[in-house]
Amino acid sequence: MASRFRERLAGRGARRVRIFAAFTCAAVVLAAGCADTDRGSAAVRVLTYRDFHLPADALEAFTAETGIEIVVFREDTPADVIELLERSRAHPVADVVVGIDTLDLQYVIDSGLTVPYAPLAPGPLVEDLAVEAHALTPISYLDACLNYLPSFYVTPERRIDELPDAEFGPPPVPRGLEALHDPAHAGTAVIPDAATSRMGIYLLVALERLYPERGGDEVTPWPQILDQMLRWGVELAPTWEIATFERFAGGEPPLLRPISQDDPDPVTLESLRGRLPMTWGTTGLPSVYAQYQPGLPEALDIAVVTDDCVRIGFYAGVVAGAQNQSLGGRLIDAMGEPLFQFGVSDRFGSRPARSDILSTPEWQEFGVRVHPYRPDPAYVGANWKVWQLTWSQVVRNFQTGPPPPEPEVTVTLPGN
Structure with missing residues (x-):
């Protein structure tokens, strides 16, 4: 519950980012004890958008295991996320971006908004989701x-x-x-x-x-x-x-x-x-x-x-120039682990990027597998x-x- 509250608070804080181009101590006081983020703290700032689902129990487990707090900032749309990454390129407002989809994948890579990161222990992926040179990491996908x-x-x-x-x-x-x-x-x-x-x-x-x-x-x-x-x-x-x-x-x-x-x-x-x-x-x-x-x-x-x-894939990446790139990489490692992958399904019907994750009971009963077009x-x-x-x-x-x-x-x- 505390993690959900932090996420809602940070979501409102993301609007402050739009105005001031920086987030204040008030936006992270519950998540990181108002640590000095300018010197690099044990906190990872995650940027995503309103419709992308981050499983709260997996984020809580990551914090409990590593001591690294997570502050989630939400923009309204994927386009807003890209715009914010571009406007804050000199002073990134996040360490990790999550939810980049197939439509924006190549643009994010070509624009240098993220840096390559190879997960430490990647699991087997659903076919055709992997990105060359680990430019971004597959998190989930949906078949529309x-x-x-x-x-x-x-x-x-x-x-x-x-x-x-x-x-x-x-x-x-x-x-x-x-x-x-x-x-x-x-x-x-x-x-x-x-x-x-x-x-x-x-x-x-x-x-x-x-x-x-x-x-x-x-x-x-x-x-x-x-x-x-x-x-x-x-x-x-x-x-x-x-x-x-x-x-x-x-x-x-x-x-x-x-x-x-x-x-x-x-x-x-x-x-x-x-x-x-x-x-x-x-x-x-x-x-x-x-x-x-x-x-x-x-x-x-x-x-x-x-x-x-x-088929549309969704990806995470370490933000170029971010303060805590190494901690961001640890979070991306955790996003590929079974706990996070099992909880990644959302109200749109998305699926885990890993091919070896057991489905939920609802998916086992009613989910449908297809042979989609992969753009x-x-x-x-x-x-x-x-x-x-x-x-x-x-x-x-x-x-x-x-x-x-x-x-x-x-x-x-x-x-x-």
Whole structure:
């Protein structure tokens, strides 16, 4: 509990860093006894952002074992973290930065914001997470995918004397990102906006891979795909949290299956009370929902589309020019140990970077493993901000432009 309180206090202190470009004794009095940090103290300053999860019990165990206190500063977004590292390059405000993702990985390395560090006893890593020359250390990863509500796609059983009713039946189960620009599915989906959501940018990376903007005549570029998605009714949410926990209808135990078209109880958009049966989430989202249930549930009405997923890694590094680089390295060593790795999963459904860590009971029951696309950090890092600007322009044109033209229908009379 004390560690959680220190983290909250330091999180507020991070705003002081923005104003004064230095943190004061008041920001660390509980964590380090107001030691003289200018001479180097037994304290490690950790910089991360609001959504990155640091397991409190692992941090407490590190302090108990080493005597090294941890002061956590949180910025609002990954972009704020990068900006603060750049502005404080002459006098770094942190010893360790945690949560650098695949989008910013190459930029952080090329900009010299961190220094290479090789962990003393690294464990086996998930494939393709390692960084050349130990420029940054893998901490966790997530596989971003479509999630959907299985009960929405169940077709009621028919009696022998009943004929199929196409209007009554649901659309087919989504199989990949093509569902988002399929008229049968688009109006049932909510996705995070890439202009305002990091998870939305991960979706943008997946779309660029399937529908490259400069892919030639054989492929429809993703800006046109996005315009189609919006015109067919895909809903944009400003954050991943709103898309997942407010607009998406997943997580509850499965509803009873309808048994007949004569006595139907289908799951429809109306029956979901305005919530939607498809969203862009992660392979770990079912296990996240399971954590909110009282005890381990037997079933959840949420599933993962295993195609067209994208893997995003998260990394830690020793900040260039930091006061306590050696102590920061000891903390990064601890982040690769089983206690920290077991607790690294968060509400986004991230996973430990080590491949030998046992999963939580929720993940063992509901987690899904996929074969995702692994973006090249150099290519994605050099282009994602341009893609984001294009995304914003497409959305703005859709929202402010004229409505799409009505389709023309030609009726041919018999004999004409």
